[in-house]
Amino acid sequence: MTTGTTDVLIAGAGPTGLFLALWLTRLGVRVLIADPRRGPVRETRAIAVQARTLEFYDQLGLGEQALARGRHFDRLNLFVGGDLRGSVRLRGVGDGLTPHPYLYILTQDENEAMLASHLGALGVQVDWETEVTGFTQDGDGVTATLERDGRERTVRASFVAGCDGARSTVRHAMNVPLSGGTYEQRFYVADITLSGRIREGDVNLVLADDDFLAFFPMPGSDRHRVVGQLPPGAPEDATFDLVRSRIEANGLARVSQLHWFSTYRVHHRVADQFRAGRAFLLGDAAHVHTPVGGQGMNTGLGDAANLAWKLAQVLRGGSTELLDTYEPERRPFAVSLVGTTDRVFTGIVGRGRAARLFRLGVVPTLVPLLTRFRAVRRLLFLTVSQTRLRYPRSPLSQGRAGRVRGGDRLPWVPHPGGSNFDPLRTLTWQVHVYGGADPELLAWCARRDLPLHVFPYDAAARRAGLEAGAAYLVRPDGYVGLVAPRLDFSLFDAYAARWLPGRVQPSPVPRPVLTS
Structure with a gap:
């Protein structure tokens, strides 16, 4: 029933x-x-x-x-044992790429x-x-x-x-x-208040001979989320007392309050x-x-x-x-x-000589060295932030204009009072043009009941890789579907017939949204 x-x-x-x-x-x-x-x-x-x-x-x-x-957190600090081996400054590394x-x-x-x-x-x-x-x-x-x-x-x-x-x-x-599969090691997570040499407001990664710890800053003074590895042979009902000495080793941290503690296994599936x-x-x-x-x-x-x-x-x-x-x-x-x-x-949690060499030798040496370069930090941010994610092989992705291809995340372009991301709040398909829009494109968008947003073609648009006058048909999730450097009705109509909602509607007065 x-x-x-x-x-x-x-x-x-x-x-x-x-x-x-x-x-x-x-x-x-x-x-x-x-x-x-x-x-x-x-x-x-x-x-x-x-x-x-x-x-x-x-x-x-x-x-x-x-x-x-x-x-927010500003930097990643890397400790080996009790020694600070390097810091990576994170704030602002994505400037110009995203509003965040x-x-x-x-x-x-x-x-x-x-x-x-x-x-x-x-x-x-x-x-x-x-x-x-x-x-x-x-x-x-x-x-x-x-x-x-x-x-x-x-x-x-x-x-x-x-x-x-x-x-x-x-x-x-x-x-x-x-x-x-599932990793053989077991891990724990603890929410604690602490003091010591762990830097407040930063992410702190501690590598040791047979252990690793990650301290993440939480809202509230001196409060951290700690992730670590349980020692071999730890019982299924392991408690915080089993790992407290590992957290407080080398004088990096002194736990004053435990808020909660849990153990878990990590899968890769x-x-x-x-x-x-x-x-x-x-x-x-x-x-x-x-x-x-x-x-x-x-x-x-x-x-x-x-x-x-x-x-x-x-x-x-x-x-x-x-x-x-x-x-x-x-x-x-x-x-x-x-x-x-x-x-x-x-490489970080593995056992054996090779893993130990990677954890204690390669990581502390290469990470501070490579992240001195802005290009490396920029690539790291693009990857971790998922702003680099795109769908170039999707059936929804077509065309290219400038450096932007179908399937790319719409590049963020700020302007006085807002950005080209503001219209995405309508959660609808829409067309973006940077520079002047062809009147025939206005009419085509009106017949399809598609919002058309016209933005200035300025230095920010050029840096974002957009092309003046090209049409970018943007999906409701902010990814670009169709890109057309010039008006091609056969291309537009074929794409719309296959992927866009609704039917063609007559609309005698097309009205683009102009953003200055």
């Missing part, structure tokens, strides 16, 4: 599920969010949001609140609280203590079974999104393997598929990897930003072919990310 209907059933109310739900709700899509937990998390390992995530938050109007909930040219601490629980609050304001609540236990699908939708307090109910949805973590029930129901019919995998349900670089939560949020507008467009009558682009855009990035973080993490 079906007891409810919705457009999209979302399994999991972590950051990925909540962000997907919020984006969909903003686009008028009905969602149902089910999570077997009793309520929001309090103890979390994910602590950083990258610049690309903050750009997505800006699109949804969450940017200012996100910045009010967390804190820094690295930012905003913990998973704070992300979830912010997202849930905005969902609540829109009338959407999470069904806590409710688990999606299975589903079937047909040509018209998904029939899912939900369980709460031993009672089952059935929900009919157009699509189901598995945002339910590494042990995803949705993934198991899809019969999709999560391929990869990617789902063989991200989609099966009307079912999709996002976040940890699709990919799990080491905490190196603070990429996990951000990658899940990127999955949600990619999928949300596509689901909404299809639900409004758009071609289902659009959904075929989700997996080829997101899975290659996940595979590359897992491979990269796996190599780095193995």
Whole structure:
């Protein structure tokens, strides 16, 4: 017996599920969010949001609140034993690339609280203590079974999104393997107040002969999140007392208060598929990897930003072919990310002579040396911030003008009073032109009911690699779809017919939005 209907059933109310739900709700899509937990998390390992995530938050109007909930950090300090071997200055390294040219601490629980609050304001609540236990699908939708307090109910949805973590029930129901492995070492995370030589407000990485520690600054005076490696042979019920001496070794830190402590294992796995019919995998349900670089939560949020507008467009009558682009855009990035973080993490935490040489010799020598160069720091920021991520092989990506290709993230161009990112808050397809716009392009956009935004072609636009007079058709997630250096109606019409929503509408008075 079906007891409810919705457009999209979302399994999991972590950051990925909540962000997907919020984006969909903003686009008028009905969602149902089910999570077997009793309520929001309090103890979390994910602590950083990258610049690309903050750009997505800006699109949804969450940017200012996100910045009010967390804190910046300025540099990375590298200790070997008790000796400071180098520092890498981070603030401002992304200047000119993004409105958020820094690295930012905003913990998973704070992300979830912010997202849930905005969902609540829109009338959407999470069904806590409710688990999606299975589903079937047909040509018209998904029939899912939900369980709460031993009672089952059935929900009919157009699509189901598995945002339910590494042990995803949705993934198991899809019969999709999560391929990869698990590190033999066990790790711990502790939220503590401390004093000592660990530098307040910075990220501090401590390498030792058989250990590593990472100290991350948290909101509040002298409060840090510490990640470390449990000693070999540690019991399954290990407590903080087992690692306290390792944290306080060499006089770097003195713990004055423990707020919470947890142990865990680290996996490096990617789902063989991200989609099966009307079912999709996002976040940890699709990919799990080491905490190196603070990429996990951000990658899940990127999955949600990619999928949300596509689901909404299809639900409004758009071609289902659009959904075929989700997996080829997101899975290659996940595979590359897992491979990269796996190599780095193995070098840092591995045992044996080669790993010890890398940890105590190569890293302390090369990192301070290489990061003296601005170009290296710039590349590091582009990679970690995920602003370098692009989709050049996607069927949605076509053309090139200047240095910008289809599939690139729209380059950020500031102007007095704002930037070219401001129109992205409409969460719609739109056309950007830098310099004068061809009147025939205005008419074409009007017939397609597409917003046209005309920006000055100035020094900032030139530095961003944009070409004067070219048309950049921008996707709702801020990536460029079609790029055309000159007006070509056959190209525009073919792209629009395949990928854009809606039908051609007559509009006798085209009105571009001019931004000075």
